[in-house]
Amino acid sequence: MKKEFTISLFTEHHIGILNQVTIIFTRRQLNIESIAASGSAVKGIHKLTIVVNTTEDLIEKVQRQLEKLIDVLKVFVHTNDEIIYQEIALYKVQTTELMKSDIIEFIVRSSNARFLEITPEYVVIEKTGHKQDTTDLLNKLDPYGVLQFVRSGRIAITKQTKELMAYLKEMDEANNIKQDKDFVAEIKSDL
């Protein structure tokens, strides 16, 4: 059965990494519902947040293929109950519509949205929330003429208590153990 998964992908900040990642989705015939790229809490490490609708079986295969990419550090896959997530949407509406009555102002207030900018020609409204919330507002504003609408990709914070730093430390240690082994082997072969 298909459901929504949010993938948090931590990578080295290299040119072309997004391309490498999307190739895996293309090859697995998976539509990306939304994607957001940003820095992470760790300097030099980039984070991609990708939302897909698929089965548990396939998402696990995709996760392993993503982790196989050399420049990918760690991939987490979460269902919606395991994350806190938000999207942001912007709406552009004609100012004349706003002036006609107080209905738009009412919609904005009751939706917990806000005016970002008001000019004589147009106003820009901002709303953050889940996709359903921003879509609801779009539907409400629609009769009054929405000139532009845009919604960002999902961004998410995980509820898990083990953070990326802990994983990075483990990965470093695993590499160091290997280096120690190499060193011992080298010394042995020198003797």
Added chain:
Amino acid sequence: MAKTRKKEKITGAKALLYSLLEEEVETIFGYPGGAIMPIYNELYDIEDEKLNHILTRHEQGAAHAAQAYAMVTGKTGVCFATSGPGATNLITGIANAFLDSVPVVFITAQVTSTLIGSDAFQETDILGISMPVTKWNYQIKQAEKIPEIISKAFYIASSGRPGPVLIDITKDAQLQTLAFNYQKCTSLRSYNPNIPLNPADIESAAILINHARKPLILAGHGILISKAGKELMAFVEKTGIPVASTLLGLSAFPVKHPLYAGLLGMHGNYGPNVKTNEADLLIAIGMRFDDRVTGDLKRYAINANIIHIEIDRSELNKNVEVDIEIHGDAKEVLKALIDQVKANSYPEWLSEFKLCNKTETDKVIKRECYPSRGEIRMGEIVSLISEKTQGEAIIITDVGQHQMATARYYKFKNPNSLITSGGLGTMGFGLPAAVGAKVGKPNVPVIAFIGDGGFQMTIQELGTILQYQLPVKIIILNNSFLGMVRQWQDMFFDKRYASTELVNPDFVKIAEGFDISARRVKERKTLEISIDEMLSCKKPCLLEIMVEKEGNILPMIEPGSSVSEITLCLSVNKDL
């Protein structure tokens, strides 16, 4: 040597070559062109420093040769090409190395960095093009990055599940100067190929093995890659479990060993395919359950628990759901397993394999390998050469019917003695692969079986054989057809032979033009003497053998069929 290198400022091009020397590279396969000229200019001075360059006749040839070189030597292959068409001509070779997990570092030149993205002359986005078929790729735009990136390239290509890496170097980076300082890459933050074994997995695998009544080992390429031949032998001799091999796993286990059960897959042996569905335990080592091995997945290994030993975690549970995943290197896993498994033998189970073998011998092998009349057959040629070389030669194949005949009938003895294109099935692989194998192992006889179709795909590499006087032995199995496609047309498309019949040139005359001694065999009575002559020849030579025009490779698991439905003869007879 390393000390003097550190002091002077050298060009990026020279730094590349010094980096290769630091990685103990001896041979480069390549083809020059505009953007890569600074590198070749430095190569001109350095060639006496033990860096040998083999000029092929096409970049695809260089790529295949570098792969074959890597496979026979166990080292990382190196291949050069220029920007644009030079780089795109490599792609088939890169994809081939990628699917067959062979370490090759491809160096492509790129236009000057300021021109990138402007559709400059011979500019192509080789990073974008090669991304899906490389293990890693990178573009160098500053000379000072060269040592670091080259060391990373070798580390990534050769460790873990090996694969091709492409490094694109701009012309200006080749010409800038830097103070050379080389440090070998031994670890990367985002990539750790050294997987610690999970003792619990080993323990539960040992329990399954110790309790199995009909176990079967599926030996793959991973055994050759991790050099685990000895460990496999020890494991097999202790446990008494029969060994079936994948195409690329061939030569990991001696064919003449009493516990060798045969080749798996579409044109494999009868026993191992049928018994896959009767076994109660499959131990898959360093293989990936390719569709050519499994047939219909829904009806695969229906009675068996499966233990899958594999270094690439993304292969575990990818095609076949397994009971125990052991993520690790084949050699280390086998070493750990040997102590925990009991000595055993399965005389009844083995006798079932023998029975299958007898059936296959009667219905297929006798007719194919020991015919007394009719036209010459591929199987008889391969088994004759197998006997005469005692399984000691390095065997190269192209792709198609002759490839399957070779895989079936050559009795491989030594590890890495079959060089063939498995995953990608690249026609045209054979001749350039023979070049690479001979350069890598000059003292071992290299025999290339090639079909008349595939031969003409990379026929230009006869020029490379001529230039370096490489004493390879080329055997063209000529049926004037694209044989495997014709076989499928015969079986599944009502014998409608659309575009599969070939009007061929005179291969003997062509060979003579390249100063390669050549002979054509049309009749059985001159076959053996011609083969003897070829085997004793110290120079490059070619033997064209006219084989049965419409011979089919059997047995066969038809597409969509289960492994247990393997057919031994063309008439529908699935109850055998």
